[in-house]
Amino acid sequence: MTHKAGFVAIIGKPNVGKSTLLNKMLGEQLSVVTPKAQTTRHRIKGILNDPEYQIVFSDTPGIMQPAYKLHKKMMDAVDSTLVDADLVMLVVEIHERALSEEVAERLKNLVVPFILVINKVDLADQETLEQKVIFWKELLNPGAIIPVSATEKFNIQPLVQTIVSYLPASPAFFDKEDISDRNVRFFVTEIIREKILVNYQKEIPYSCEVVVTDYKEEPEIHRIRCEIYVDRESQKAILLGHKGEAIKKLGTDARKKIEKLVDCHIYLELTVKVRENWRDDEKQLDKFGYNEE
Numbered sequence: 207m208t209h210k211a212g213f214v215a216i217i218g219k220p221n222v223g224k225s226t227l228l229n230k231m232l233g234e235q236l237s238v239v240t241p242k243a244q245t246t247r248h249r250i251k252g253i254l255n256d257p258e259y260q261i262v263f264s265d266t267p268g269i270m271q272p273a274y275k276l277h278k279k280m281m282d283a284v285d286s287t288l289v290d291a292d293l294v295m296l297v298v299e300i301h302e303r304a305l306s307e308e309v310a311e312r313l314k315n316l317v318v319p320f321i322l323v324i325n326k327v328d329l330a331d332q333e334t335l336e337q338k339v340i341f342w343k344e345l346l347n348p349g350a351i352i353p354v355s356a357t358e359k360f361n362i363q364p365l366v367q368t369i370v371s372y373l374p375a376s377p378a379f380f381d382k383e384d385i386s387d388r389n390v391r392f393f394v395t396e397i398i399r400e401k402i403l404v405n406y407q408k409e410i411p412y413s414c415e416v417v418v419t420d421y422k423e424e425p426e427i428h429r430i431r432c433e434i435y436v437d438r439e440s441q442k443a444i445l446l447g448h449k450g451e452a453i454k455k456l457g458t459d460a461r462k463k464i465e466k467l468v469d470c471h472i473y474l475e476l477t478v479k480v481r482e483n484w485r486d487d488e489k490q491l492d493k494f495g496y497n498e499e
């Protein structure tokens with residue numbers, strides 16, 4: 207059989223389960239998943255390798271109307287992903303009733319085929335699902351409509367097979383051992399952000415950015431220094447918590463997950479710094495790596 211390979215953009219509004227789906231297709235916890243919207247901030251490539259094909263998925267930030275320059279950069283990441291794609295996988299939730307203007311606009315400008323994935327079908331009955339399939343077919347007429355439940359792992363393999371059917375004949379783009387284009391430092395910052403999203407409420411997670419400033423590998427232990435940037439002084443106090451208890455818990459939660467990732471003991475040092483309005487500060491966003499994708 208001819209080898210197939212190609213790039214697949216995973217897009218959709220925030221919180222529909224794009225990252226969960228990617229992880230289930232890969233069989234790895236690659237991209238961060240939380241119940242909160244705007245969990246994913248960067249384009250993350252996840253590579254699915256098979257002797258007969260290589261699918262290079264790009265998980266992307268949920269599409270929305272930007273409120274900060276940060277969001278604008280996130281939407282740039284979506285758009286640059288669409289430029290490279292051989293196939294677009296638009297993810298909607300079972301109860302979604304319409305496309306947002308921002309999503310519709312991007313679909314309109316597509317020059318490659320797209321398929322529609324209806325996720326979270328575990329939250330509905332068969333009749334609702336059948337109605338949804340008809341609704342989306344009439345509205346968008348995608349190349350295929352695949353109902354799935356990422357969390358229940360329902361219909362994931364047929365989804366992968368459908369994607370493969372769209373890929374061009376091509377040799378692999380990446381080493382067949384690779385599963386991502388991102389390095390350990392990136393995943394360390396993502397794990398800390400995940401724990402911030404889970405441990406803190408309201409605006410706090412959205413006001414934080416995490417940077418690895420030092421990573422030393424010793425034979426028995428990896429020593430990692432990170433800085434967490436917040437928007438305002440008051441948020442720093444919340445992040446630290448009473449007698450530093452909140453940040454201590456954050457550090458412990460993150461350390462445990464990083465230890466699983468690198469399979470080694472970790473010493474994790476977290477420092478909180480204030481960079482006022484970093485989400486609207488071009489230079490700061492540049493330093494945080496938002497212009498590299």
Ligand SMILES: Nc1nc2c(ncn2[C@@H]2O[C@H](COP(=O)(O)OP(=O)(O)OP(=O)(O)O)[C@@H](O)[C@H]2O)c(=O)[nH]1
Pocket residue numbers: 219220221222223224225226227238239240241242243244245246247266267268269325326327328329354355356357358
């Ligand atoms: N019931 C149900 N929940 C799901 C399913 N797939 C994902 N979720 C949940 O939906 C929430 C959002 O999942 P994510 O994968 O982070 O969503 P996302 O689209 O990547 O979100 P952003 O990165 O914020 O755009 C999490 O709480 C998931 O557990 C599913 O098939 N069924």
Ligand SMILES: [Mg+2]
Pocket residue numbers: 224225226237238239245246265266267268
């Ligand atoms: Mg995501």
